[in-house]
Amino acid sequence: MSSIKVTVWNEFQHEKNNERVKAIYPEGIHATIASFLNAEEGITAQTAVLDEPEHGLTEAVLQETDVLIWWGHVAHEDVADEIVERVRQRVLEGMGLIVLHSGHASKIFRALMGTNTGSLKWRDDGEKERVWVIESAHPIAAGLGEYFEIPKEEMYGERFEIPAPDELVFISWFEGGEVFRSGCCYKRGLGKVFYFRPGHETFPVYHQAEVQRVIMNGVRWAVKGEGAKATYGRVAPLEPVR
């Protein structure tokens, strides 16, 4: 089996403007994620960022991408609608999509879900998060224990305005008293979508082994397999019509 081609997209703004974030991700969150993915056998990751032409998401790049990872936060509205629609069509054709953390409010996640996925509770006080595995046999949970902890994280709390996930893999407990559906799987068209909650830019979340493991698992899960053929439009009858 040939290598899985991943494109890690990042708006790449905080890392240039905020010293605290720069200290954690000197080359950007995308570089950190691409780096641990490239260390994995059978995965080849490249990156793309907002400031590139077409945000680095040309037709050619997307056609060569098996799984796209999305991180955005302050610049959601700067992503061109045309590019969002291009990405959406590629997902419906079978490209996997992993939406991370504040990407919940991105145009692409909103477009694929149909709801106001920006609606949730939040608090960036750096509290403890404990991510519980709900579906122990799910491939996205492979290699984890029953839970893992993130020592300091931004809290996201329910209600989160998403369609009920096809599969709910993780639920988070927060020190401050909230819960959150932190690992949500969807099928849309021929593509798979995985929303994974952790990853605030001011904490070193993507340097943590369990978080890396989940993203690697998510990549493998999101790749489209062979499937069946589907066609659409006007068709002749297969049986005699009286």
Add this chain to the structure above:
Amino acid sequence: MSSIKVTVWNEFQHEKNNERVKAIYPEGIHATIASFLNAEEGITAQTAVLDEPEHGLTEAVLQETDVLIWWGHVAHEDVADEIVERVRQRVLEGMGLIVLHSGHASKIFRALMGTNTGSLKWRDDGEKERVWVIESAHPIAAGLGEYFEIPKEEMYGERFEIPAPDELVFISWFEGGEVFRSGCCYKRGLGKVFYFRPGHETFPVYHQAEVQRVIMNGVRWAVKGEGAKATYGRVAPLEPVR
């Protein structure tokens, strides 16, 4: 309990331009649907059409609407994006939405589902459709037998590019050899969405008792109940954070 307020929306084009359709629905499909709904106790139906200002779907109209019924076909692209977004937000706030037949390709259904819901197979040869009840206890199936037949209908065939429905109430058998998920229930935000397949404009489908019964059932099902309060945004912790 006060009356359920329904707005029946129709693009209202075929009935003005096509003699065959005019003969079946002289005042428009919307008028026929509103008429049988108004004959029902506890339902008050009004209508709105594409050519009215704001397509008849002003903020005031939508605020007063418990359930919106949508029929469109040739003029999907003439519906203003702003109005589509307004309707979408009302659904997410709790307004019920019933999408009929060729409304599968409408902007509002595509926006709420996130997929290319226009993608399916079709053939308008006027063949027999048999609509089978899959979830016998579902309120949308109330009063039906195990199936009902539509003597002449347009065929829609799978694959239909929708997210897997939260509840699949009907599956259709077609004389020409296809099957279709004909009654699909979704929850989106605080609102309920019901897609119901039958209703080609050249056949008297909305004059048929079983079809009327399903639409009436759908209206009652789609009304939002009391529910719980939900708020979003930054919140203080409920428990001490170290």
Add this chain to the structure above:
Amino acid sequence: MSSIKVTVWNEFQHEKNNERVKAIYPEGIHATIASFLNAEEGITAQTAVLDEPEHGLTEAVLQETDVLIWWGHVAHEDVADEIVERVRQRVLEGMGLIVLHSGHASKIFRALMGTNTGSLKWRDDGEKERVWVIESAHPIAAGLGEYFEIPKEEMYGERFEIPAPDELVFISWFEGGEVFRSGCCYKRGLGKVFYFRPGHETFPVYHQAEVQRVIMNGVRWAVKGEGAKATYGRVAPLEPVR
């Protein structure tokens, strides 16, 4: 509409043997639940307990029951298999079933779910539980805030070995660090099943207003409506077979 007929079943053991429980529920948990239900307009509740002939669940009683509520803990294995099967068949015919707290390990819940629903984590230290509403528009959440707290409760923690619920209404946060899917809706046959977590016998949980509200909501939700007819077995073809 006539009154909803509820039967509240309780094994009724702790309340006779344990002074602490007796002090909270002097006439039994079943009596407390039946009492607040009977105070509700449109609901008529009776009780049944393990020590009655046929555990109080005769064919006649079940035929007259719209919704059965189940509380059991130490005596699950004392419930006769024949009665469990009788209850299961009535649920499949349309009787609603609400399974409370330690009823998760009852024979009837195991039989209807097919999994080892006794498998979960627990700790009866009397810690704080915060029950979060996940589906704000669900009728079972009617009248609640975004969450409610139970000051002292037994903890149940994931993983809980249940089939993924058709609708997940509540997720609980526990002081000791766990989460739990606390409100789970299922359809089985023509019947509806609602699992609701709170209710340890050593704490006055069923005297709390929010818990009572959820149970009342659950009763209204679980009642079977009209539905469609379903028949089974050998049938003649509806179309000519060559």
Add this chain to the structure above:
Amino acid sequence: MSSIKVTVWNEFQHEKNNERVKAIYPEGIHATIASFLNAEEGITAQTAVLDEPEHGLTEAVLQETDVLIWWGHVAHEDVADEIVERVRQRVLEGMGLIVLHSGHASKIFRALMGTNTGSLKWRDDGEKERVWVIESAHPIAAGLGEYFEIPKEEMYGERFEIPAPDELVFISWFEGGEVFRSGCCYKRGLGKVFYFRPGHETFPVYHQAEVQRVIMNGVRWAVKGEGAKATYGRVAPLEPVR
């Protein structure tokens, strides 16, 4: 990756008693299925039948089985309850299970689903079945076209009393006018269950390439992956409880 170990279980009655069936499956349905599976790279299939001690499903056999395939019809009630429970526990621990055709009424499928899965419509007139792919990207549909036809089959018609499948992969159209959910995926415990409709003993269904392909796909899909650890029972708090 090591070979997937499959056990093909068959009641093996018709093939001994009915000349017509014997002509199609001289060594039994199980032998035919094991044979095409063994021709597949990475799959090793053995067989087991009702008349063997413990029906050939000893603890040792089940511990060494990744995926169990089940065909039964006239002898469901001859399968010992103890063996059914043993199989059920292995499924909950992660063994895959593929239930074929009349296995819908088997004790093991009824036990895992919780409903009267024997309830459906049927007619063994040897009519045409057209199996439509609903989820084109699903691995169980890999390599298929949009549909495949079985020239002569027993009809199964809705309503089929199953819990709504986690994933609905196939819907069948029948010449005589019925429809059926023919490919249904479930997760139960750590195991996966796939119900696949085709396979009446008097027609050469398991000699057909598309049917073989689906069963091979089902085997690959049903194998448990690595997953996460899960434990149950009394636990100490992870956070201080006041």
